Amino acid sequence: MKLAMIGFGQAGGKIVDKFVGYDAEHGSNIVRAAVAVNTAKADLMGLDNIPEDQRVLIGQSRVKGHGVGADNELGAEIAEEDMDEVQGAIDSIPVHEVDAFLVVAGLGGGTGSGGAPVISKHLKRIYTEPVYGLGILPGSDEGGIYTLNAARSFQTFVREVDNLMVFDNDAWRKTGESVQGGYDQINEEIVQRFGLLFGAGEVEQGGEVAESVVDSSEIINTLSGGGVSTVGYASEEVENASGGNGGLLSRLTGGEEEDELDTAHTTNRITSLVRKAALGRLTLPCEIEGAERALLVMAGPPKYLNRKGIERGRKWLEEQTGSMEVRGGDYPVPSANFVASVILLSGVNNVPRIKELQQVAIEAQENIEDIQEESEENLDELVNDDDDELESLF
Ligand code: GDP
Structure with a gap:
């Protein structure tokens, strides 16, 4: 985007x-x-x-x-x-x-x-x-x-x-x-x-681009409708010795069994990263339940991303947020040595931190008004003589 x-x-x-x-x-x-x-x-x-x-x-x-x-x-x-x-x-x-x-x-x-x-x-x-x-x-x-x-x-x-x-x-x-x-x-x-x-x-089209790659329009649609958003993130280091060759090496050396194991492992890694991102520290901490829209992005080398993992992660997010509008997709980064999940939660409404901020702000506003009033009175008392006998110059 x-x-x-x-x-x-x-x-x-x-x-x-x-x-x-x-x-x-x-x-x-x-x-x-x-x-x-x-x-x-x-x-x-x-x-x-x-x-x-x-x-x-x-x-x-x-x-x-x-x-x-x-x-x-x-x-x-x-x-x-x-x-x-x-x-x-x-x-x-x-x-x-x-x-x-x-x-x-x-x-x-x-x-x-x-x-x-x-x-x-x-x-x-x-x-x-x-x-x-x-x-x-x-x-x-x-x-x-x-x-x-x-x-x-x-x-x-x-x-x-x-x-x-x-x-x-x-x-x-x-x-x-x-x-x-x-x-x-x-x-x-x-x-x-x-x-x-x-x-x-x-992501440039062509080459290694998976079919479920995230598009700008999905980010825009998740943000549209207005309100307040927060972002969750979790990542895990992975080996990427093949330098982004999409698991060519493992395919040449490993048998089918290993591939299946790999697939299960990849899927589990993704679902676990989705949970960590949503339940870990958000940019704005809040209750994710009630978020109106969400977008799940899985970033990393293509061989570590799979559709099943993202689908499961997306479903889980739907359950947790109660939203019917949860989008998800890949962000292939061939050279990365990590797999990361980024979750945009848009239209969040249950944000205790904002309520607390407003409460403290109201108290600060009242304090400032009190201090101003007091300060005027104090200055008046200091500058003017008690019985008002002095006259100012002009
Ligand atoms: P301004 O130049 O008058 O707009 O004020 P600043 O940008 O200096 O500060 C505004 C607020 O931004 C501060 O109260 C801090 O909470 C925050 N802040 C200042 N610098 C940084 C920064 O580099 N990073 C982050 N995350 N927050 C900052």
Whole structure:
């Protein structure tokens, strides 16, 4: 699936930048164009892979390249005001060659949190291609303002995109790690999962392509209908000494019995990976029961993929989610030394983490209002003399 990616803010820019690197390394052909937008000049300069002319600094007249702090209302305002500059970069994208837009942002900050919903609304108005979001939720230790920003941005972002895929930093942070080192690892995880998912729709036809290979339209259909999505992933290392020759060696050396054993083993591996992916850590932890649609992608060397395994995995997912719309297929990666299962669960509704985020956000909002009120009173008390005997100058 070919995407035009737009990274808004620091996290958004870094993640899109990593996608570009992943794409070049794996030849997955998913990033047709990449744009980074920010109010902070230093963040744009820190990127490695996005071409310089595709890095857009907005809000210069208002914040002089220093960012918006964590003020997402200002982030949204600036995005609105400087949309022409963003559109200038988008104009150079051959939109007829992309299947969809993907807007990526951390929802807890200012620029991405405010700007991502604004750019999504704009893209949806102008183009017919679907506009998807990838929103990153802050860790719960980041504090009230980040939680409040994320809760408000999430609500708006979901409304403005065709589907919002969510990654929750809170579920992925490891204790005892530097924030930066932690993010690097988390960003790898994000790019790996979504790279395999979107790469599935980009396999060249012909050659070793199995009949059940996933197509872009299946990803699009799974995401259509809107709402919130989460992605599960599990992988297992396999030997791939034949370098992708589709088990030629085993066929030459092994008898029929061995082949049958192999088939059973391959099928079991696939079904076990499907369970692990669905029941393990999701990008946004939630109850999978009730997910409206799902897509199962099995990636790996073709000799380790089989129809029976995917069919069983698909059926199991149908039972677990209760959905009638569970798609599944292969993503043959001849050179891989792993078999991986990637599961996209779309239209998830039972997400305790979002409810918790909203609760904490409401408390933070009330606290902020109280503190503001108190601060006005305190200042008044400090500045004015008790009996109001002094007069101010003017
Ligand atoms: P902005 O530049 O104002 O949009 O704000 P940032 O992108 O710097 O931060 C917004 C939120 O994104 C933070 O609260 C973090 O939760 C998260 N974040 C920042 N950098 C990264 C990153 O590199 N990876 C991930 N996964 N999350 C990040």
